[in-house]
Amino acid sequence: MTSTGDVAVASAVPVFFLSDSTGISAETMGNAMLIQFPDLVFDRQLIPFITTAEHARRVVATLDEAMDGPVTPLVFTTTVNAEIRDILHRTRAPVIDFFDMHMGRVEEVLGRPGAHVTAKLHGVGDVKRYNSRMAAIEYAIEHDDGQSLRALDRADVILLAPSRCGKTPTTMYLALQHGLNVANYPLVPEDLDSTDLPRPVKDLRDRCFGILSTPARLSQVRQERRPNSTYASMEQCTYELRRAEAMFRTHRIPAINSSAMSVEEMSTVILQGLHGARTDKTKVGR
Incomplete structure (x- = not known):
């Protein structure tokens, strides 16, 4: 804790995400824990692709240097390689090892040892699923912001919003x-x-999902794009949101408010809505 005049300022907690692959899993799981401490400030650093003993030792030196700082760091790792993991654990910094914590239990339940192979989680081992995701990204880019109306009937979901x-x-x-x-x-x-x-x-109402916001939040975002414009005015934002909400209500289109939701939360709600709609259709068809 440092002090500026009479005001106490909390130092940021250094956080390291380590991986012998992309580090996406370490970040995701680590941040899921850190979000539970909203009153703290975190200084996050991702160190991916730790694939050699030499690199691992350099990382340990970085972690030990952080340990000598004013705030104890946190280290999250999903490193699979046993040699690399062993070196990383030599740091004086506290390490939360997701792989080490859970792999043994998974092996116990399945009754066999895992392969312990690096870079499988985000690789292209499931080629069909990988290709499907790449095709979905191409579709999303083509159909972003109404740029193309071609093949809209192939959409799993159509997002409508001001x-x-x-x-x-x-x-x-x-x-x-x-x-x-x-x-x-x-x-x-x-x-x-x-x-x-x-x-x-x-004619695609059953695939539509609405997104709304609050006038204040929408105006703030639009001000960054077009300052002091009619487009960004509270009056215009209020009008568009009110009319959009009326449209969604008239056609019974589900909608969410994006002003206080993360992209992950919004996507989960949309997926649940799609699942519920498909379940209802299945029941009707019986």
Whole structure:
């Protein structure tokens, strides 16, 4: 804890994510824990592709140097290679080893040892699934912000929202993480003159999902894009959101508010909505 005048300022906690692969898993699982401490500030550093003993020893030196600082660091690792993992554990810094903590239990339940092979989690071992995700990303890029109306009938979900409500990042996340064909369509003022669905998506209502925000949040985001414009005004944002909500309500389109939700949370709600819709269709068809 440092002090500036009479105000105490908490030093950031150094956090290291280590991996002999991309480090995505270490970051994901580590951040899932760190988010439980909203009052703390974290200085995060990813160190991926630790594939040699020499590299591992350099990382240990970095961690030990951090240990000599004013705040004890946290180290998260998903390193698979036993030699590399053994070297990393020689650091004086506290290490949370997700692989070491859980692999033994998984092997026990399955009744056989794991292969302990590096770079399998985010590799292309499942070629069919990998190709499906790449195709979904291409589809998302082509159909971002209404750029293309071709093959909209191939969309698993179509996101409808006024400009700057979070359509694009949600689209890309659903494509990359879940391999879904996602199109997003911007609701421009002309679309909001009535509660009718825009013509390109009129016959695809069952695939539509709405995204809303709050006028204050939407205005703030738009101000960064076009400062002091009508487009960014509270009046315009309030109007567009109110009309979009009326459209969604008229056509019974599920909608979420993006103002206080992460992309991951929004995507989960959308996936649950898709699953529920498919379940309902199955029941009707019986």
